[in-house]
Amino acid sequence: MYKRFFLKTLVILVFIPVLLSCGDDDDGGGGQAAELRDPQEVWPEDSIEIRDFLSNHTFSIEPNPINPNLQTIVYDSITEQNSDATPILESPLLKTLEVEQDGVEYVLHMIEIREGASGQRQPKETDSTLVTFRAKTIDNEVFNSNPSPSWFDLANEVRGYRLALSQLRGSSGFEENDDGTISFNEDFGFAAVFIPSGLGFFGTPPVGTGIQAYEPFIVDLQLYRSVESDHDQDLVPTYLEDPSDNGLVRDDDTDSDGVPNYLDTDDDGDGTPTSEEVMIDNNGEVQFPDSNGNGIPDYLDPEFPSS
Ligand SMILES: [Ca+2]
Ligand SMILES: [Ca+2]
Numbered sequence: 359m360y361k362r363f364f365l366k367t368l369v370i371l372v373f374i375p376v377l378l379s380c381g382d383d384d385d386g387g388g389g390q391a392a393e394l395r396d397p398q399e400v401w402p403e404d405s406i407e408i409r410d411f412l413s414n415h416t417f418s419i420e421p422n423p424i425n426p427n428l429q430t431i432v433y434d435s436i437t438e439q440n441s442d443a444t445p446i447l448e449s450p451l452l453k454t455l456e457v458e459q460d461g462v463e464y465v466l467h468m469i470e471i472r473e474g475a476s477g478q479r480q481p482k483e484t485d486s487t488l489v490t491f492r493a494k495t496i497d498n499e500v501f502n503s504n505p506s507p508s509w510f511d512l513a514n515e516v517r518g519y520r521l522a523l524s525q526l527r528g529s530s531g532f533e534e535n536d537d538g539t540i541s542f543n544e545d546f547g548f549a550a551v552f553i554p555s556g557l558g559f560f561g562t563p564p565v566g567t568g569i570q571a572y573e574p575f576i577v578d579l580q581l582y583r584s585v586e587s588d589h590d591q592d593l594v595p596t597y598l599e600d601p602s603d604n605g606l607v608r609d610d611d612t613d614s615d616g617v618p619n620y621l622d623t624d625d626d627g628d629g630t631p632t633s634e635e636v637m638i639d640n641n642g643e644v645q646f647p648d649s650n651g652n653g654i655p656d657y658l659d660p661e662f663p664s665s
């Protein structure tokens with residue numbers, strides 16, 4: 359069994375803008391407007407709303423009318439008519455991720471229908487990913503979908519979506535068909551994630567999505583491929599351009615020049631490019647020498663090399 363997509367469509371869609379963008383202001387999607395609420399106050403409300411949904415809904419895997427080869431996840435309310443249905447909360451496919459952000463200990467719920475092909479890499483939160491997805495409000499209304507595989511830069515996406523994709527793996531391969539379509543092996547990653555607003559759009563949801571401020575939302579997603587990103591091509595993969603080690607790359611700017619490290623080719627601003635202050639070992643892994651032994655790697659140390 360394969361999934362069939364038009365290669366021409368695939369190439370064109372590489373250039374479409376991000377669809378679950380967190381915007382330019384904040385890695386967590388929280389915006390910076392002065393009137394925004396406290397994430398610690400919003401999270402308990404979102405948590406209740408998500409758990410209510412998981413308790414009151416069941417799910418099934420059904421054909422997609424847009425693309426007959428691409429199954430979709432359908433959520434149904436549990437009523438008297440289907441009172442014996444299994445709530446999502448009790449599904450053996452439900453898993454949880456714990457992540458700390460903005461002083462909040464979030465719990466992210468996922469239905470992991472299929473992790474993906476063993477041996478395929480799991481993307482980091484800042485990698486490029488070839489995906490299809492369908493996004494819904496917590497009221498079960500579709501507000502966005504991408505039914506043909508497209509490449510998305512995860513560094514620009516909301517945190518909950520990035521975290522979910524980082525749990526999956528791509529497909530083991532694909533075939534090019536005579537008619538110009540490509541067919542992915544049906545072992546790609548397939549999941550749904552329930553994203554609290556603090557890991558989503560928080561107080562500034564995109565116009566036209568139907569998502570209210572401080573509302574959680576749902577994304578059903580499929581991962582076919584992923585590629586490690588090095589946005590500034592300085593030999594340090596983007597996911598490692600995070601000296602604060604908080605999982606967010608937009609808030610690290612070692613030399614305070616306004617350019618975050620992951621986009622800065624001279625991270626410490628000492629005039630020596632980062633690419634000349636790191637090393638690639640025989641395994642192709644980046645290494646970070648500390649030549650003057652002061653505990654700060656050369657590429658983040660403006661004191662080395664000394665002028
Ligand atoms: Ca880099
Ligand atoms: Ca900088």
Ligand SMILES: [Ca+2]
Nearest residue numbers: 592619620622
């Ligand atoms: Ca850099």
Ligand SMILES: [Ca+2]
Nearest residue numbers: 656659660662
């Ligand atoms: Ca340096």
